[in-house]
Amino acid sequence: xxxxxxxxxxxxxxxxxxxxxxxxxxxxxxxxxxxxxxxxxxxxxxxxxxxxxxxxxxxxxxxxxxxxxxxxxxxxxxxxxxxxxxxxxxxxxxxxxxxxxxxxxxxxxxxxxxxxxxxxxxxxxxxxxxxxxxxxxxxxxxxxxxxxxxxxxxxxxxxxxxxxxxxxxxxxxxxxxxxxxxxxxxxxxxxxxxxxxxxxxxxxxxxxxxxxxxxxxxxxxxxxxxxxxxxxxxxxxxxxxxxxxxxxxxxxxxxxxxxxxxxxxxxxxxxxxxxxxxxxxxxxxxxxxxxxxxxxxxxxxxxxxxxxxxxxxxxxxxxxxxxxxxxxxxxxxxxxxxxxxxxxxxx
Amino acid sequence: xxxxxxxxxxxxxxxxxxxxxxxxxxxxxxxxxxxxxxxxxxxxxxxxxxxxxxxxxxxxxxxxxxxxxxxxxxxxxxxxxxxxxxxxxxxxxxxxxxxxxxxxxxxxxxxxxxxxxxxxxxxxxxxxxxxxxxxxxxxxxxxxxxxxxxxxxxxxxxxxxxxxxxxxxxxxxxxxxxxxxxxxxxxxxxxxxxxxxxxxxxxxxxxxxxxxxxxxxxxxxxxxxxxxxxxxxxxxxxxxxxxxxxxxxxxxxxxxxxxxxxxxxxxxxxxxxxxxxxxxxxxxxxxxxxxxxxxxxxxxxxxxxxxxxxxxxxxxxxxxx
Ligand SMILES: [Zn+2]
Numbered sequence: 162x163x164x165x166x167x168x169x170x171x172x173x174x175x176x177x178x179x180x181x182x183x184x185x186x187x188x189x190x191x192x193x194x195x196x197x198x199x200x201x202x203x204x205x206x207x208x209x210x211x212x213x214x215x216x217x218x219x220x221x222x223x224x225x226x227x228x229x230x231x232x233x234x235x236x237x238x239x240x241x242x243x244x245x246x247x248x249x250x251x252x253x254x255x256x257x258x259x260x261x262x263x264x265x266x267x268x269x270x271x272x273x274x275x276x277x278x279x280x281x282x283x284x285x286x287x288x289x290x291x292x293x294x295x296x297x298x299x300x301x302x303x304x305x306x307x308x309x310x311x312x313x314x315x316x317x318x319x320x321x322x323x324x325x326x327x328x329x330x331x332x333x334x335x336x337x338x339x340x341x342x343x344x345x346x347x348x349x350x351x352x353x354x355x356x357x358x359x360x361x362x363x364x365x366x367x368x369x370x371x372x373x374x375x376x377x378x379x380x381x382x383x384x385x386x387x388x389x390x391x392x393x394x395x396x397x398x399x400x401x402x403x404x405x406x407x408x409x410x411x412x413x414x415x416x417x418x419x420x421x422x423x424x425x426x427x428x429x430x431x432x433x434x435x436x437x438x439x440x441x442x443x444x445x446x447x448x449x450x451x452x453x454x455x456x457x458x459x460x461x462x463x464x465x466x467x468x469x470x471x472x473x474x475x476x477x478x479x480x481x482x483x484x485x486x487x488x489x490x491x492x493x494x495x496x497x498x499x500x501x502x503x504x505x506x507x508x
Numbered sequence: 509x510x511x512x513x514x515x516x517x518x519x520x521x522x523x524x525x526x527x528x529x530x531x532x533x534x535x536x537x538x539x540x541x542x543x544x545x546x547x548x549x550x551x552x553x554x555x556x557x558x559x560x561x562x563x564x565x566x567x568x569x570x571x572x573x574x575x576x577x578x579x580x581x582x583x584x585x586x587x588x589x590x591x592x593x594x595x596x597x598x599x600x601x602x603x604x605x606x607x608x609x610x611x612x613x614x615x616x617x618x619x620x621x622x623x624x625x626x627x628x629x630x631x632x633x634x635x636x637x638x639x640x641x642x643x644x645x646x647x648x649x650x651x652x653x654x655x656x657x658x659x660x661x662x663x664x665x666x667x668x669x670x671x672x673x674x675x676x677x678x679x680x681x682x683x684x685x686x687x688x689x690x691x692x693x694x695x696x697x698x699x700x701x702x703x704x705x706x707x708x709x710x711x712x713x714x715x716x717x718x719x720x721x722x723x724x725x726x727x728x729x730x731x732x733x734x735x736x737x738x739x740x741x742x743x744x745x746x747x748x749x750x751x752x753x754x755x756x757x758x759x760x761x762x763x764x765x766x767x768x769x770x771x772x773x774x775x776x777x778x779x780x781x782x783x784x785x786x787x788x789x790x791x792x793x794x795x796x797x798x799x800x801x802x803x804x805x806x807x808x809x810x811x812x813x814x815x816x817x818x819x820x821x822x823x824x825x826x827x828x829x
Contacts (some may be wrong), residue, residue: 185594205594230592248561248589269562271589290565307580308566326582327568346572349571350581368581368620370569392623 169186178504179215183207183222187495190482193241194279198257199484199493200243201501202231208245210259215493226253226261233275239282239297246272252286252293264295273472274312278319283335285322287313292324294335303333303342311352316377317360322404325354326364330375332363345375347382348477353393359401362417366392372406374422383423385415387436395448396443403428403464404451405441410434412441412450412462412469430463431469442483442492451492453480459494461506472504511729513628513707516600519614520654521635521645524607527665530696532602539700541598541647544590546583547829550607558599565605570619576763576787578612584620591626599704600627607650610634610657611787617790629784629791630707632747634658634688635696640667641677644668655681656734656766656811658688659788660703667694684734684813687769714774733764733793735813739824744775745806749827757823762788764810771795773804 180274184300185204192199192213206225211216227247233246244264252265252272265272270289277284283296294314304310307325315322316332323332329346345363351373353366363393372385372392394407403414404422412431413421436456443450448465456475465470473479478498485492494502521527531545548563569575583602590597605614610632617629634654635646635650644651655661661681666674678690691698750772759764765787772781783792798804808824 183624184591188592203594230589232589232592273585274587308568309585311581311585327566348569350568350579352581368568368579368584373531 168487173307174343176348176453177215177507178503179211179219181209181211181219181501183209183499183501184432185499186497187481187499187501188230188232190484190493190495190501191236191243192484192486192491192493193243194238194487195241197241197488198243199486199503200234200236200255201482201495202234202245203494203499204230206231206249208234208243208253208255208258208259208261209501210243210255211501213486213503215491217502220259223259223486226245226249226255226325227290230274232271233286235275235277236282238277238279240286244275244277244284244286244338244435246286246288247273247428248272252295253287260282265300268284274310276314278323279495281319281342283319284323285313285315287311287324292322292327292333296320296335298441303339306331310349311350312354314354314356315366316356317358317445323354323356323363325351327351330354330363332367343380343382345382345411347384353395355395355397355404357401357404357417358397358399361401362403362404366395366406371410372404374415375422383421385422394438396441398443398448398450398464399446405443405452406449407441407452412438412452412464413458414450414464428464430464430467431460432471434458434460434471434496437473437481440481440483442485445485445487446491447489449489451483451485453483453492453494453496455479457496460494465469469502513626514597515535515630515707516633517600517619517630517655517704518610519601519603519635520608520610520632520657521606521662522637522640522651522654524640525606525635525637526662526693526696527603527606530662530698531601533696533702534601535601541700542595543704544600545599546586546600546602548603548608550800561590563613564601565608574762574788575612577789578615579619580612580616582630583613583616584623586642587623587627599630601704607648609650609653614657614786618786618791621775627708630705631659631703631704632657633660633662635662635664636677636681638663638674638677638692640666642680645680652684652711652734653766655684655688656736658685660706661688661690662693662696663690664693664696664701666692672765685736685738687809687811708750734811734813735815736809737815737820738810739808739817739821741773741806741824741828742803742826744804745772745781746829747774747777747781753823753827757820758785758788758790761812761814764814765810767811768806768809770806772806772808775800779823 189202206227229248237409239256248271250267253261267288271407275286306326312325332343350368351365371387375382388408390408396405402418436454438452439455440453458475459473478496482495492504570577768785780794782796
């Protein structure tokens with residue numbers, strides 16, 4: 162993929178896209194496995210499906226699938242639809258035509274976080290203090306942890322899951338429920354988690370405005386401080402050389418190639434945006450990164466040239482979710498006012 | 509889009525005092541308002557309502573290592589989740605278990621930036637069992653601390669005790685926390701607008717009203733007992749000196765100070781400066797303007813253990829112009 166920010170076209174006109182107004186905040190968005198459909202999880206219980214092709218006819222909104230807020234959404238790694246979790250305690254599999262079937266029901270709890278593993282077709286979802294892994298029609302429970310699971314992610318090969326909670330991270334082997342999990346301890350409440358794309362590191366954002374990163378093999382850890390707010394969004398680059406973080410007014414990337422980020426400053430680049438980055442998403446293949454701001458501004462950055470362009474101006478509604486299409490040409494964007502965007506970066 | 513902050517009422521009270529009855533009434537009565545209710549025991553409530561959220565009372569210690577700096581992480585998550593709903597709320601009620609310390613719940617609303625942006629702590633309401641309160645005081649610190657934290661107290665089950673006994677209970681409550689507004693109730697019957705979304709009003713009232721029914725001779729002055737006191741000043745407050753003194757005081761004495769509240773006449777400022785704190789954490793804002801010719805004064809209220817009023821007043825006097 163090639164995007165040339167010095168091309169005047171990038172400076173003068175915004176790329177083409179589709180904009181749909183939903184009447185509830187967007188909590189999450191995702192592309193289907195093959196990239197044909199994009200979906201948004203909404204605060205009115207709906208999962209809004211749209212064709213990823215921005216010129217195709219818009220599909221109707223459909224009925225609410227959850228009784229409450231749809232909190233989490235991923236592309237179904239074992240199909241052409243999606244998997245959603247809600248504050249009604251249900252985990253749903255949604256087909257490409259929008260029909261839903263229930264995978265799990267944990268009444269009284271919230272299905273708050275879902276991770277998908279593309280190669281194995283497995284999903285992991287958290288409800289309360291437990292994580293559930295669904296693979297090939299089978300569901301296994303991991304937990305309970307000492308407190309509610311605040312985020313979770315798969316290892317690179319999909320053989321393990323890492324769960325964030327009070328006091329650190331617990332790593333489970335999916336194939337061996339009876340094997341004692343590994344614990345990575347650090348005091349405090351860990352609120353976001355991403356396993357690095359090369360499998361070597363687990364990063365968390367904490368309630369106390371810092372980032373914690375463990376080397377999985379050695380179980381040694383490092384801590385990056387100095388953020389003005391909680392880091393709730395983390396994103397590893399496809400080559401695992403950088404970890405992008407939210408909670409800064411410019412793109413902020415910690416270098417993990419060579420000896421790692423210890424003793425080095427974070428790499429910061431791009432135009433200073435309005436407000437702080439609330440969601441960050443590294444491109445699935447190339448050196449690009451998308452950043453959504455709490456002001457509504459949207460930027461696309463290029464770590465190679467250390468430049469960025471504004472794709473959308475601030476409008477006062479915080480961007481709440483971002484997702485790249487599998488081919489990396491399209492970007493889905495949702496905000497807390499229910500504006501749903503699909504941007505096609507080819508021109 | 510700046511959103512209005514949703515008022516949060518924290519509901520505490522010893523087991524069996526009548527919290528559940530009150531919550532059931534709030535959820536079932538026609539009052540035209542929409543409240544989200546965060547409870548600790550799903551099954552206890554008779555109503556099945558999608559505005560009821562089950563919480564696990566997950567308390568964590570902040571990394572500063574201080575014993576009083578504890579926060580409810582589950583509440584942060586739940587409030588973030590509630591704010592994603594299409595429908596907005598007129599208020600949020602948080603119930604704590606009968607033996608819980610209200611500190612971590614209250615402190616959650618001073619700690620997390622997003623929670624602070626979306627909600628404000630309106631009041632801590634404590635339901636007291638008129639028949640069993642004096643006995644509960646003997647069984648541990650919980651009943652006493654729940655009263656110490658309160659802005660509003662429902663003295664419930666008054667039909668089960670004599671007027672004499674009620675007076676004894678009220679006098680004991682006032683000895684612990686003379687600034688809480690007390691309502692006598694039976695079966696938790698109270699007009700909801702008396703206890704919900706009252707915060708600003710009550711802060712004003714508490715600070716301007718000095719209860720005079722307290723007989724100071726009755727003060728046992730056991731240092732370790734929980735009590736409440738106020739400091740006043742007629743001269744304007746130097747904001748820098750006050751900030752320094754209050755910061756140091758809360759840092760040093762935070763674990764002993766359950767609540768602190770105040771209205772300050774800051775030197776040269778046209779508006780009242782209002783603040784409230786729980787242990788070491790506090791929140792402040794500019795309040796209503798002083799009227800033309802109005803006598804400007806400042807008042808601080810402390811509720812806690814081992815409070816030395818004279819010493820505190822001396823410290824406060826040093827912050828005045
Ligand atoms: Zn403390």
